[in-house]
Amino acid sequence: HHHLQLPPETVFVAFLGLKPLTCTLIQLHVCVCLQWEEVSIMDEKNIPIRTYQVCNVLEPNQNNWLRTDWIPRSGAQRVYVEVKFTLRDCNSLPGVTGTCKETFNLYYHESNEDRESYIKESSFIKVDTVAADESFTQVDVGDRIMKLNTEVRDVKVMMRKGFYLAFQDVGACIALVSVRVFFKTCPLTIRNLATFPDTVTGADTSSLVEVRGSCVNQSEEREEPKMYCGADGEWLVPIGGCLCNPGYQEKGGTCKACSVGFYKAKSSDAGCSKCPPHSHSLRDGATVCDCHSGFFRADSDPPSMACTQPPSGPQQLISVVNETSVVLEWAPPRRLGGRSDTSYSLECLICQTGSHSQTGSKLCLPCGSDVLFSPDQTGLKSTRVVVSELRAHTHYTFIVHARNGVSQASGAGAAQSVSVTVTTNQAATQNVLSLSWQQPDRPNGVILEYEVKFYEKDQKERSYRIMRTFSRSVDVTALNPLTVYVFHVRARTAAGYGEFSSPFEFATNSDPFPLIGEGVNSAFLLLSVSGVGILLLISAAVFIISRRRSKYSKTKQDSEEEKHLNPGVKIYVDPFTYEDPDQAIHEFAKEIDVSSIHIERVIGMGEFGDVCSGRLRVQGKREIYVAIKSLKAGYSDKQRRDFLSEASIMGQFDHPNIIRLEGVVTRCKPLMIITEYMENGSLDAFLRKHDGQFTVIQLVGMLRGIASGMKYLSDMSYVHRDLAARNILVNSNLVCKVSDFGLSRVLEDDPEVAYTTRIPIRWTAPEAITYRKFTSASDVWSYGIVMWEVVSYGERPYWDMNNQDVIKAIEEGYRLPAPMDCPVVLHQLMLDCWERERAERPTFSQILNMLDKLIRNPGTLRSEVCVSVLPEVCVPVSSVCEWLRSIGLERYGDTLAAAGYTMHCHVKKMDLYWHLIITFLRLSMLKQTSLHVSFEHV
Ligand code: ACK
Secondary structure, eight states, X not given: OTTOOOOSSOOOOXXXXXOTTOOOOOOOOOXXXXXXXEEEEEOTTSOEEEEEEEEOOSSSSOOEEEEOOOEEOTTOSEEEEEEEEEEBOGGGSTTOOTXXXXXXXXXXXXXXXXXXXOOOGGGOEEEEEEEOSOOBOOOBTTBOOOOOEEEEEEEEOOSSSEEEEEEEESSBEEEEEEEEEEOOEEOOEEETTEEEOOEEOOXXXXXXXXXXXXXXXXXXXXXXXXXXEOTTSOXXXXXXXXXXXXXXXXXXXXXXXXXXXXXXXXXXXXXXEEOOTTEEOOSTTOSSOEEOTTOBOOTTSOTXXXXXXXXXXXXXXXXXXXXXXXXXXXXXXXXXXXXXXXXXXXXXXXEXXXXXXXXXXXXXXXXXXXXXXXXXXXXBOSSEEEEESOOTTOEEEEEEEEEOTTTTTTOTTOSEEEEEEEEOOBTTBOSEXXXXXXXXXXXXXXXXXXXXXXXXXXXXXXXXXXXXXXXXXXXXXXXXXXXXXXXXXXXXETTEEOOOOOOEXXXXXXXXXXXXXXXXXXXXXXXXXXXXXXXXXXXXXXXXXXXXXXHHHHHTGGGHHXXXXXXXXXXXXXXXXXXXXXXXXXXXXXXXXXXXXXXXXXXXXXXXXXXXXXXXXOTTSOOEEEEEEEOOSSXXXXXXXXXXXXXXXXXXXXXXXXXXXXXXXOSSSSOEEEEEOOTTOBHHHHHHHTTTOSOHHHHHHHHHHHHHHHHHHHHXXXXXXXXOGGXXXXXXXXXXXXXXXXXXXXXXXXXXXXXXXXXXXXXXXXXXXXXXXXXXXXXXXXXXXXXXXXXXXXXXXXXXXXXHHHHHHHHTTOOOOOOTXXXXXXXXXXXXXXXXXXXXXXXXXXXXXXXXHHHHOGGGGGSOBOOOSSSSOOXXXXXXXXXXXXXXXXXXXXXXXXXXXXXXXXXXXXXXXXXXXXXXXXXXXXXXXXXXXXXXXX
16 A cells, blocks of 8 residues: 555545444555556536546656557558547646656557457557647536647558557546547538548548549549649649530539430530421430431531521523523522522533423433523522523523522422523624525616515515615614515616516514513513524525615615615605505505404593404414404594504514504405504503512613614604603513504694694693704603603602793703602602703613613612702602701691691601602792602601
8 A cells, every 4th residue: 555645636435324323344445556447537518538547756767568459450551549538737746757748659560460468558559649748737626627638649550451540648646538530521511413432531631642533424524523622631633524415405513414305415515405407306305406307407507507498499480582692580489498509500501302202391401511501500609690502593591590508408399490591693793684695697777776675474564664775785683483484685886776586585583582471480581682694695686676666765865875885774764755545554554454354342542532452363373352442424535544643653664562453455445444452552651550569670671672662762763752651552471562653742843733722731841842853862761751650650750730831941050850769860860851951862772782781780770769850969768857847848847737737757658748848849949959859668
């Protein structure tokens, strides 16, 4: 017991249940630990815990070891040892000497052996000397205070499977409460769609363990996923990562399939997208959406693109033949199928009607490689191609195919097409038949000239044309298509004419005139001049002198000089130069037997009587529809003469744009004039009925026809004097023909007649109104008015201004403004026709050229629409009202309102309202100043 030093704290023990006044023996056994001892104590919460204690503070040279069991390393390279302990402060121990310590040492020993029974002290490696942070110095009686220290040390253990730990006491008073041994891992994690496993940290405190991640399900590597596991279990520096596969998108670190109606094409796409238009996906996880039926996707189309369709066919294919080349133009397809990669290719075929074929079907062969296409034959982006190096007089069929990126995918019938058949001309000569012949063997004197007589074979000699020439050749122009002509040639010497040669027959083979009408798919077929040029050899014109002179030359001797200078031009013969009107009528018109006429109904009222329609059957010819004008009973001689004069005039003309005279009935009553029947009646009424229904090109086509007829008349030196839309007739093909060769013109020379009452003031050129100067140039003025009537669909020129005002306005320089939607070029042409100086006006030939040019380049007709009120000032449409207000027009608001016109800005037509505005501008605002309003469609 002498070694024993009782611990200073007092222990109170209560003994309960003792008998009073009874002596009880209580023995106290005190145990003192000399080595580490396992002792149960109460923790601060009074819970009993097991501890190892040692407290040999009074004895010097203490060396007490406490060793753990073998601890498996479990792959760890650095383990952490957390020790919880209490330690007595040496000062608090009464009577202790310098032997008392306040630390202990921690050791480890690596070993593969899990049951080493004895390990030498020297085998242990010291980890650290551990001191307490806290110690208790004070003892409160009745309140046991225990300060628990926690110290953590780490140690690298890499060599063996496991290790032992040991605690060396060198003379301290310690209670070891717990020892926790652990290692650190970076926990399993998903970063950038890659899974990183639970990873044990490295051996050193500074070491980083590089870990490669693996892509989560339904994903693929974008860039090798990597991260570093730091020593204290933190993931550091994520690099690379994965992307969800096509058809999947990221959601909370995993890849989820795109739902129905959605798709993801590429792993790099951000997420699932809704199926583009005209496509669908029926299952989850779609990488592409399937096209709805009838829609397609080209190989090169991205999956994000809407499904599309092949284009419909090109539209409005127009061909213009120029000698041996043809310009083909068309409008893009109506439906582009939702794509912008429409391209065109041309198929060129040479077609002949198969002679061997019973059915008469066409035999077509490809054109061959010598035909040139500019810019190209295939892969065309533009809608215009010039095809050249074609063979003359050959029927070609051109098929324009429209394709786009899905034409192939959509299978058969993918290329939509339009076709046009054209016939080429002979190079350089249009619409001309060239004749040449040899001099007679025995000319019997100097040949002064040759006379060529020709006529349609069908017509026999009822209607023929004569041409005279010095040379032994002539170009015959303005022939009808597909018609057999008969030619005779004779020569003249000072002694007179010889006899005509025997007949030579030639047939023309295509339509030399433009044909405008609706084609299949409402494409317009427009064939320009495609005449024939045939070199013909007439040998040995028989030459026999005769004293007889032709009637034709007799009646028109005065104009023969002109004809000599201008061989081939036929001059109109005024029937009033004939003393006997019946002679004129029988010279120029065929007498028809009334029995061959079948009148069906009255279609109108003419100047001399009813106009009827009916049928005419002339023997040997097929029945045709005709219009029949009759002279009402009770007519005077003069009326008869006037009535028949129209037929005498008409009978001299032979042109597709001049109404054709079939014949006359003069031998019985009523007298009749029979002409071709024009199904659509007069042009002005026809246009009013179809207001706004034609394309500009159709309107220009009509104007072209009228100009062509007028050129023919002016070439024949015929002045119409009453050219107006009401005197143009329209047939079922929209071909316009000049008609009404009435007689008001004869009155002009009669001073007795107040001629202005018979003159159509609105249509007539100023010089013709003021001093009766009627010429082709005054017809050109009227033609300008007809243009205006046509483009404004039969509007009345100068609306309801009275004639005097019209004359005054024209005199002051006012001209009709452009009708709504009138291309600038057309209005300019009108203005040119209305030049005050008649020499400044274009000729019909120039007008015709101009219109042909416009038809060839329809783009010029699509240009801005300009309404010119008066020249010079241009105002955009949006500010027309503003402009009118700004020039003070609203001052006249009341006046206009009183007249029933409110100042609205939705002008639909160039009507009286506008006319009033213009008049106001002229009279009250601007005096001599000129203005010009230009605006787009209102
Ligand atoms: O406008 P419309 O129907 O066409 O009414 C007039 C009417 O007769 C009096 O001239 C019509 N007309 C005249 N000539 C012909 C013709 N060749 N074919 C058809 N209609 C005609 C004209």
